[in-house]
Amino acid sequence: MQAGDITAYEYFITKGCLKVYTLDDDGAPHISMFAVEDYWTGDMASFMTKEPTRYFIKATEDSELLGISKANYELLFQEIPKFERFYRILYQKSLISYIRRSNHGISLTAEERYIEFKTKYPNIVNRITQKDLAGYIGITPEFMSKIITKVNRR
Amino acid sequence: MQAGDITAYEYFITKGCLKVYTLDDDGAPHISMFAVEDYWTGDMASFMTKEPTRYFIKATEDSELLGISKANYELLFQEIPKFERFYRILYQKSLISYIRRSNHGISLTAEERYIEFKTKYPNIVNRITQKDLAGYIGITPEFMSKIITKVNRR
DNA sequence: GAAAAAAAATGAACTAGTTTAAGACTTTTA
DNA sequence: TAAAAGTCTTAAACTAGTTCATTTTTTTTC
Numbered sequence: 272m273q274a275g276d277i278t279a280y281e282y283f284i285t286k287g288c289l290k291v292y293t294l295d296d297d298g299a300p301h302i303s304m305f306a307v308e309d310y311w312t313g314d315m316a317s318f319m320t321k322e323p324t325r326y327f328i329k330a331t332e333d334s335e336l337l338g339i340s341k342a343n344y345e346l347l348f349q350e351i352p353k354f355e356r357f358y359r360i361l362y363q364k365s366l367i368s369y370i371r372r373s374n375h376g377i378s379l380t381a382e383e384r385y386i387e388f389k390t391k392y393p394n395i396v397n398r399i400t401q402k403d404l405a406g407y408i409g410i411t412p413e414f415m416s417k418i419i420t421k422v423n424r425r
Numbered sequence: 426m427q428a429g430d431i432t433a434y435e436y437f438i439t440k441g442c443l444k445v446y447t448l449d450d451d452g453a454p455h456i457s458m459f460a461v462e463d464y465w466t467g468d469m470a471s472f473m474t475k476e477p478t479r480y481f482i483k484a485t486e487d488s489e490l491l492g493i494s495k496a497n498y499e500l501l502f503q504e505i506p507k508f509e510r511f512y513r514i515l516y517q518k519s520l521i522s523y524i525r526r527s528n529h530g531i532s533l534t535a536e537e538r539y540i541e542f543k544t545k546y547p548n549i550v551n552r553i554t555q556k557d558l559a560g561y562i563g564i565t566p567e568f569m570s571k572i573i574t575k576v577n578r579r
Numbered sequence: 580g581a582a583a584a585a586a587a588a589t590g591a592a593c594t595a596g597t598t599t600a601a602g603a604c605t606t607t608t609a
Numbered sequence: 610t611a612a613a614a615g616t617c618t619t620a621a622a623c624t625a626g627t628t629c630a631t632t633t634t635t636t637t638t639c
Contacts, residue, residue, distance in 0.1 A: 362516035
């Protein structure tokens with residue numbers, strides 16, 4: 272997926288690993304999420320509104336995805352109204368955990384954020400490059416390298 | 426509201442201004458939101474799960490709130506199933522805008538975040554203390570003071 | 580309306596994180 | 610399998626933001 276595209280599908284990942292990122296005004300990438308097996312990915316905003324996305328998505332390894340179109344997504348709610356409740360609760364929970372995570376993150380140093388990522392997502396940390404992890408944590412690759420050297424020396 | 430309480434209500438603000446914050450391990454406050462007229466506030470996680478909250482809420486000026494209990498909130502969905510759809514879409518939109526905002530924020534300096542806050546919420550910025558704004562932006566009050574002096578000198 | 584408490588300003592010394600540049604190591608491509 | 614391209618490491622100089630200590634200003638309280 273490229274910035275400028277209109278998102279036609281939301282994707283469920285059955286195999287592989289992807290990164291979702293934007294480019295800032297200087298052209299530097301900022302990674303907003305990594306997605307592996309059993310995650311959903313895509314740009315929900317663009318999917319819902321049919322406006323062009325600002326995100327890029329790239330697979331970091333060979334991956335297999337299932338996509339649902341907007342029409343089928345709407346059909347789901349039409350045909351099975353109970354899904355409204357299911358998704359209402361799902362989005363509510365996502366919102367809660369997202370708010371919690373981002374409030375928590377603001378008080379941590381880069382090193383603490385790295386350690387937290389590593390312990391929380393041990394299955395992701397060794398499938399991505401250090402550079403991409405730096406882009407996610409919000410620091411330069413050089414500083415990421417220093418942190419890793421320092422943490423591993425212990 | 427105090428950390429440790431079990432959240433009994435979600436509040437709609439009809440008048441006034443409140444701050445929602447946590448204390449980090451060092452006891453330093455981190456403000457997660459300011460809420461003024463026409464906003465909702467509370468701790469949705471604690472409200473939903475009946476687990477004790479980690480948040481504090483304090484009014485920063487005399488305020489008037491309307492509260493809805495969990496029982497009445499559930500009743501709303503039971504009695505008027507169309508609210509499921511309404512809230513599903515509401516939470517989905519909140520999630521989208523929250524993700525967008527926090528991805529955007531990570532690439533900005535403290536000064537840029539201050540200017541953005543000021544232009545986006547001109548009705549809030551002069552109703553809160555600099556210290557609280559520093560706690561929201563994620564910097565020390567001293568540095569906040571320096572930024573404001575610098576920006577105003579222009 | 581004076582005293583006390585809290586918030587804001589200022590400055591000096593410090594630390595976390597960036598920038599730039601160069602070399603070593605790995606992966607991809609032809 | 611050699612060349613090219615990308616990733617990782619290291620280091621020195623720098624900048625953004627912190628810490629601590631002190632003074633001034635504003636707000637709250639009695």
